Amino acid sequence: MEHIYPIFDKMLTRSDKENLLGQHGLMIWFTGLSGSGKSTIAIALERELQKRHLLCRILDGDNIRSGINNNLGFSAEDRTENIRRIAEVGKLFVDTGIITIAAFISPNNDLREMAADIIGKDDFVEIYISTPIEECERRDVKGLYAKARKGEIKNFTGVSAPFEAPLHPALSLDTSKLSIEESVGRLLELILPKVTKI
Ligand SMILES: Nc1ncnc2c1ncn2[C@@H]1O[C@H](COP(=O)(O)OS(=O)(=O)O)[C@@H](OP(=O)(O)O)[C@H]1O
Numbered sequence: 001m002e003h004i005y006p007i008f009d010k011m012l013t014r015s016d017k018e019n020l021l022g023q024h025g026l027m028i029w030f031t032g033l034s035g036s037g038k039s040t041i042a043i044a045l046e047r048e049l050q051k052r053h054l055l056c057r058i059l060d061g062d063n064i065r066s067g068i069n070n071n072l073g074f075s076a077e078d079r080t081e082n083i084r085r086i087a088e089v090g091k092l093f094v095d096t097g098i099i100t101i102a103a104f105i106s107p108n109n110d111l112r113e114m115a116a117d118i119i120g121k122d123d124f125v126e127i128y129i130s131t132p133i134e135e136c137e138r139r140d141v142k143g144l145y146a147k148a149r150k151g152e153i154k155n156f157t158g159v160s161a162p163f164e165a166p167l168h169p170a171l172s173l174d175t176s177k178l179s180i181e182e183s184v185g186r187l188l189e190l191i192l193p194k195v196t197k198i
């Protein structure tokens with residue numbers, strides 16, 4: 001496409017950036033309950049990708065809800081805006097050729113569909129961390145399930161707010177049955193062919 005300002009014709013493309021990095025950009029979208037293992041698996045996967053000289057960026061509550069989305073709570077409207085912004089930011093990383101892992105509850109099919117539409121379906125892989133709520137609650141990593149059961153936290157996913165399981169995830173990983181290494185192994189099998197440049 002010719003631009004009105006010639007300088008735009010000189011802009012580097014995604015493909016130029018992917019050639020520089022020697023990889024393809026991809027969004028790996030984790031969905032699952034609080035405590036299901038999204039962050040744990042994301043961190044372990046990133047390490048394995050790094051070992052293979054593949055550049056990865058994790059987006060999670062620690063770097064998104066504490067910063068760009070620190071004005072958002074857990075109403076349905078705020079969750080939608082949370083996921084919309086994450087998808088827009090994620091798209092920038094993917095378009096830079098970076099393997100991006102988003103680790104958010106993203107509790108509804110329509111939210112995840114919105115994310116896939118923003119990022120582009122070809123660049124979006126949905127991974128369901130399907131650990132049952134009983135196990136998430138037993139772990140209660142942050143003590144939030146106990147608080148939610150006592151009514152001290154409103155709209156808590158799985159307790160007082162809904163979670164819709166994905167309809168056609170590329171992969172389901174139940175971390176009450178799989179070790180971290182097994183989950184990461186399955187992910188690598190799925191992802192390496194998509195991100196490796198030949
Ligand atoms: N009401 C309510 N419901 C669910 N989760 C809550 C809530 N209040 C706080 N938290 C903490 O926020 C984490 C989930 O944030 P997300 O950005 O992933 O949620 S969402 O995708 O917008 O639904 C979630 O945890 P993790 O999934 O462990 O990161 C909780 O630590």
Ligand SMILES: Nc1ncnc2c1ncn2[C@@H]1O[C@H](COP(=O)(O)OP(=O)(O)O)[C@@H](O)[C@H]1O
Nearest residue numbers: 033034035036037038039040141175178179180
């Ligand atoms: N097989 C497993 N896979 C992933 N996490 C596990 C596993 N077994 C126990 N855990 C523990 O479960 C917890 C999951 O918490 P976290 O990764 O923060 O979940 P989420 O990001 O989904 O809220 C961690 O404390 C982790 O050590």
